[in-house]
Amino acid sequence: MYRGREGQWAFYLHRISGIAIILFLALHVTEISSSMFGPKWFNALLKFEENPIFGLGLVAVAALVLYHALNGLRIILMDFTSWGVRLQRQLWYAVWVVYVVLGFPMLFIMLRHVFVGGE
Amino acid sequence: MQVTLKILRYNPEKDARPHWESYRLEAEPMDRVLDLLHQVKWEKDGTLAFRKSCGHGICGSDAMMINGVNRLACKTLVKDLGTDVITVEPIRGLPVEKDLVVDMEPFFEAYRAVKPWLINDEPPPERERLQSPEERAVFDEGTKCILCAACTTSCPVFWVNGTYLGPSAIVQAHRFIFDSRDKGAHERFPALGSTGGVWRCRTAYNCTEACPREIPVTQLIEEVKRAIMFGQM
Numbered sequence: 001m002y003r004g005r006e007g008q009w010a011f012y013l014h015r016i017s018g019i020a021i022i023l024f025l026a027l028h029v030t031e032i033s034s035s036m037f038g039p040k041w042f043n044a045l046l047k048f049e050e051n052p053i054f055g056l057g058l059v060a061v062a063a064l065v066l067y068h069a070l071n072g073l074r075i076i077l078m079d080f081t082s083w084g085v086r087l088q089r090q091l092w093y094a095v096w097v098v099y100v101v102l103g104f105p106m107l108f109i110m111l112r113h114v115f116v117g118g119e
Numbered sequence: 120m121q122v123t124l125k126i127l128r129y130n131p132e133k134d135a136r137p138h139w140e141s142y143r144l145e146a147e148p149m150d151r152v153l154d155l156l157h158q159v160k161w162e163k164d165g166t167l168a169f170r171k172s173c174g175h176g177i178c179g180s181d182a183m184m185i186n187g188v189n190r191l192a193c194k195t196l197v198k199d200l201g202t203d204v205i206t207v208e209p210i211r212g213l214p215v216e217k218d219l220v221v222d223m224e225p226f227f228e229a230y231r232a233v234k235p236w237l238i239n240d241e242p243p244p245e246r247e248r249l250q251s252p253e254e255r256a257v258f259d260e261g262t263k264c265i266l267c268a269a270c271t272t273s274c275p276v277f278w279v280n281g282t283y284l285g286p287s288a289i290v291q292a293h294r295f296i297f298d299s300r301d302k303g304a305h306e307r308f309p310a311l312g313s314t315g316g317v318w319r320c321r322t323a324y325n326c327t328e329a330c331p332r333e334i335p336v337t338q339l340i341e342e343v344k345r346a347i348m349f350g351q352m
Contacts, residue, residue, distance in 0.1 A: 002211070002273065003187030007324025007337075011275065015321075078322055078341065085338045088324060 006092045014071050017064035024061045055114030062110060066103055070095045122146045122197060124155050126167070127208040128218050137215065139206075148198035152185055152205065156192060156219075169219035176331060179267030183219050184208040189269040189329040210272035226268050229284040232310045233292035238303025254299040261294030261339055263332040270326035270336050282315035286326035286336045289317055293339040296346060308347055317344045 002008070031049070035042040074091045078084035084091065122144050129137035142159050153171055160167045172178040174193045181192040185207055186200055197205070213221040239248070264287065271277055271285030292311055295301045311317050317340055326336040 001187065002184070002275075002325065004273070004275075004323065004325045005328055007322060007328075008275065011321050011323035075322060079344065085322075085335070085341050088322070088337075 006089050010071055010074070010088075010092050010095075013067060014075075017068040020061065020064050021068060052114050055110075059107065059110045059114065062106060063103065066099060066106070067095070070098055120146055120148065120197075120203065122155070122203045122205055124159065125204065125206045126156075126159070126218070127206075128167070129209075129215050130166070130217060146197050148196070150197045151193055152183075152190075152195045152197070152200075152207065153181060153192040155197070155205065156207070167219075168217040177265060179265035182210055182267040182269040182272070182331075184210055189273040189325075191267060191269065191331045194331050210268060212272045212274070212278040213268070221272075223268065226266075226271055226285065226287065229271075229288040230266065230291060232284060233288050233295075233307050234303060234310075235288075235291040235295060237295065237298070237301055238306055239301060241302070248300040250299055257299075258294050258297040260334050261290050261297075263334050264290050264294070265332060266291075267331060269329045269331055270334075273325035273329040275323050275325065276319050276321055280315070280319055283319040284310065284315055284317075286320070286340060289320070289340045289343055290334060290336055293343050296343065304346070311343060312347050317347065320344070 031045060034045050071092075074084075074088070074095055077091060078088055124142045124144055125139050126142070127137045128134075128140045142163055144155055144158055146155060146158075151174075153174060156167065156169055156171075160169075169181065169183070169192070171181040171193065173180075176191055176194040179191070182189055183192055184190075185192065185195055186202070186205060189210055192207070207219065209215050209219045209221050213223065213225060215221050266287060268285075268287060270290070271287045274283070274286055277283050277285045289311065292307050296304050296307060320337075320340045322337055322341070324337050326340075327334075327338070330336055
């Protein structure tokens with residue numbers, strides 16, 4: 001493994017999270033379009049997806065979306081400002097600070113929904 | 120001090136694939152990795168192949184992957200590695216010819232693609248083409264490049280893409296695009312704006328970290344991106 005620094009890991013994680021989001025989107029569209037076959041199939045599928053495995057998968061996708069969104073803002077700053085590239089490392093740490101601040105309440109709400117249920 | 124030098128060896132006439140070989144060497148902390156390679160070649164195994172020329176960080180011949188990072192063997196001191204196990208591999212993304220020697224032709228092909236020479240059809244003035252110190256400073260960083268390929272072969276996109284020009288060629292393009300005497304931007308933009316051009320850069324910064332001349336490579340690539348996008352030229 002090439003011993004790159006923050007930028008390399010930011011890129012790898014961005015690419016992996018991007019692919020995961022696309023795969024989720026494909027799955028999601030497939031799920032919704034199953035309603036074409038009538039309520040019987042659609043409801044059965046939704047029932048099947050009540051399994052906590054899917055709930056945890058959703059938490060994982062949400063975690064990846066949050067990283068992809070925040071690092072995307074970092075990339076916009078690097079691409080469109082004269083100072084973004086110079087501060088790329090600090091920006092990456094800022095991404096993780098915001099990630100934790102936004103991610104923890106999200107995690108709490110989602111996990112409660114998965115295991116306790118309700119609104 | 121005793122060090123272990125692990126080299127990824129490959130002899131195309133004998134080996135199916137590269138393999139590691141270890142050498143126990145007596146080294147001084149101020150020895151360069153290049154000195155260790157010489158010690159192996161001169162005293163232990165004369166078949167070891169690697170490229171070097173000036174040995175002083177100017178010719179750009181001896182870029183290699185040392186302890187997982189691209190560096191020049193002649194500018195890397197044993198003491199700076201902070202370990203007594205030193206691994207040396209050929210730079211990645213170019214075909215290995217033997218041991219640490221790679222075929223640099225794809226690298227130079229990308230270099231030629233950006234037309235790295237002055238393009239200006241205007242009749243030459245009676246004396247030199249004048250330039251202010253401020254105009255000169257704009258492209259100063261790119262002039263430091265020694266074409267060692269440490270940046271290009273540290274790039275994750277270059278390893279897998281196959282068409283990407285690579286950081287070094289873009290740095291060379293930057294050196295001329297931002298030169299006030301040069302009028303060739305429109306001739307260079309087709310190669311730079313194509314699918315193998317600047318848009319393949321995903322800002323992983325390995326190039327910037329690897330450059331032995333401390334050129335802010337990613338910064339220059341981003342400037343070329345903006346020049347193309349906003350039609351600055």
